[in-house]
Amino acid sequence: MSPPVELPRWIDLIVLPAFNLALALLASGIVMLIVGHDPLQVVGLLVKGAFGSRLAVSYVLYYATTFVFTGLAVAVAYHAGLFNIGGEGQAVLGGIGTALVALALGDDLPAYIVLPAMMLVAVACGVLWAALPAALQAYRGSHVVITTIMFNFIGYALLSWLLVNVLRPPGTMTVESRSFGIGARLPGAHEALALVGIDWPRSPLNLSLLLAALAVVGVYWLLWRTRTGYAIRAVGHSPEAARYAGIDPPAQTMVAMAVAGGLAGLVGINEVAGVHGRLLLDYVAGAGFAGIAVALIGRSHPVGIVLASLLFGALYQGGAELAFEIPGFSREMVFTLQGLIVLFSGAMAQVAAPMFGRAWRSWQHRGGADAARERAHG
Numbered sequence: 001m002s003p004p005v006e007l008p009r010w011i012d013l014i015v016l017p018a019f020n021l022a023l024a025l026l027a028s029g030i031v032m033l034i035v036g037h038d039p040l041q042v043v044g045l046l047v048k049g050a051f052g053s054r055l056a057v058s059y060v061l062y063y064a065t066t067f068v069f070t071g072l073a074v075a076v077a078y079h080a081g082l083f084n085i086g087g088e089g090q091a092v093l094g095g096i097g098t099a100l101v102a103l104a105l106g107d108d109l110p111a112y113i114v115l116p117a118m119m120l121v122a123v124a125c126g127v128l129w130a131a132l133p134a135a136l137q138a139y140r141g142s143h144v145v146i147t148t149i150m151f152n153f154i155g156y157a158l159l160s161w162l163l164v165n166v167l168r169p170p171g172t173m174t175v176e177s178r179s180f181g182i183g184a185r186l187p188g189a190h191e192a193l194a195l196v197g198i199d200w201p202r203s204p205l206n207l208s209l210l211l212a213a214l215a216v217v218g219v220y221w222l223l224w225r226t227r228t229g230y231a232i233r234a235v236g237h238s239p240e241a242a243r244y245a246g247i248d249p250p251a252q253t254m255v256a257m258a259v260a261g262g263l264a265g266l267v268g269i270n271e272v273a274g275v276h277g278r279l280l281l282d283y284v285a286g287a288g289f290a291g292i293a294v295a296l297i298g299r300s301h302p303v304g305i306v307l308a309s310l311l312f313g314a315l316y317q318g319g320a321e322l323a324f325e326i327p328g329f330s331r332e333m334v335f336t337l338q339g340l341i342v343l344f345s346g347a348m349a350q351v352a353a354p355m356f357g358r359a360w361r362s363w364q365h366r367g368g369a370d371a372a373r374e375r376a377h378g
């Protein structure tokens with residue numbers, strides 16, 4: 001395997017992802033032509049569907065909120081040298097914890113007590129579901145990729161059992177819990193903005209957007225401004241060198257996966273408490289796996305993850321509009337666009353890196369030669 005190409009940070013974080021995204025859009029345009037659609041019309045309607053109204057923007061931000069949580073969950077583990085594929089199951093457990101607190105307390109206690117309790121339990125459940133595979137990796141050598149993906153299935157099985165046998169109201173056939181009490185409902189963005197005199201359309205966007213913003217800041221602070229974050233990144237770069245420096249790699253594995261699981265667990269707050277107001281069977285809907293693509297495109301950096309989450313939110317919302325506006329444009333075509341973006345910006349992210357590396361070295365060499373000539377003539 002060839003070593004990674006060393007690039008200036010501004011090229012690695014800005015120029016290279018922008019180039020990969022442009023390639024993905026070009027490939028998407030070619031696919032649109034092949035299937036008989038006008039690429040410019042598709043892009044125009046996609047942008048209009050995602051940003052053409054306040055309601056559309058609200059949906060983009062709602063999707064992006066979930067992707068921020070799951071993307072950060074993948075990124076934190078990645079910095080410790082781990083590939084967390086268990087965001088889906090960790091989000092499921094976060095939703096279960098959210099619902100159990102809501103059903104137990106939401107009818108009798110006020111929101112300022114119930115909502116913080118729901119958030120704490122959602123995080124705790126996510127931490128638990130990530131800590132178990134982390135311990136197997138750290139102390140028994142079981143690969144975290146295998147264990148986290150298996151825990152996704154176990155999490156969904158637990159959710160199904162709870163909804164069918166425990167939480168489903170008597171006399172109903174729908175596989176869902178009863179609706180939460182008023183104390184367990186996270187206010188929507190339109191309700192919060194109405195308090196300050198701003199008229200905003202009703203949408204699934206809710207105050208968990210603020211939680212996502214805090215999570216972004218918190219992850220950046222943790223990874224790059226604390227000793228714990230330094231230890232996590234040191235283990236990710238070289239476990240043996242970190243051990244030689246006095247850092248315990250198994251302990252940092254546990255810490256990184258616990259933080260990742262807690263972040264993924266917050267998906268339950270957005271979806272269960274903020275949107276549905278009850279526990280459903282498939283409220284995660286693949287967001288944990290989408291978080292892998294978000295983290296790859298965002299280069300596992302919190303700012304990049306925010307931008308990638310907005311991109312995926314726009315694809316989800318704009319793609320839904322395309323299905324209505326263009327006859328014959330199916331949801332599968334939207335998945336194709338998403339897949340091409342993941343392919344070029346994620347899986348093939350480093351393919352163009354050698355080209356940029358050569359261009360950067362050539363520019364540096366030319367600049368050095370020019371400086372030498374100036375000194376010679378000076």
